[in-house]
Amino acid sequence: MTDYPQLQLTVLDTTDVRGLAEFYRKLLGFQYRPGDEPPTDGSPDDLEWLVLTDAHGARQLAFQAVPVLPRVTWPDASGVAQQLHLDLTVPDRAALEHQRERALGLGAEQLLDRTDDPEEPLYVFADPAGHPFCVFVA
Known part of the structure; x- marks a missing residue:
């Protein structure tokens, strides 16, 4: 038993799960967790959750579908705060x-x-x- 919970990964909400995952996959050099890869047989790409891993398979970022996501206005403090970055x-x-x-x-x-x-x-x-x-x- 440990004294503290362990951080597994960071999850980002998005209205386009695959699109945002692709952005970070390319930006950070990550790969898809097995089973989360884009379909190659023409079937719908309708995952509501997927995970990117590092080269060793450690989970790094996940993406979760939401119907609406207000755009952050930060650094303009008069609008929607960043909440996380x-x-x-x-x-x-x-x-x-x-x-x-x-x-x-x-x-x-x-x-x-x-x-x-x-x-x-x-x-x-x-x-x-x-x-x-x-x-x-x-």
Whole structure:
């Protein structure tokens, strides 16, 4: 018995389970949990839940279908709060710029450019479902 529960993974709500999973699969280099792969036989792709794993099979992110998802307005505090975001790190500024281009190419929206911060240069993005995430030099 342990004294604390163990965090298994982070779950993101979305109106497009496969679309958001594909975004993060490509962005982070993850793979589908066996059985969650896209159908190859033309059958409907109607999963309401799926999981991405790392190269060792450890669960990392899950995606859950919801009928409606209000888009976050953060960093504008007058609207819908972010409630949760992912922090992703890169080793240097060149990698930061490379990952910015990748994220935008995959469909992210840039929300904030704080690359002029000498202590912690970063970009804030929204994924295709509107969830914010940061990429910064650490």
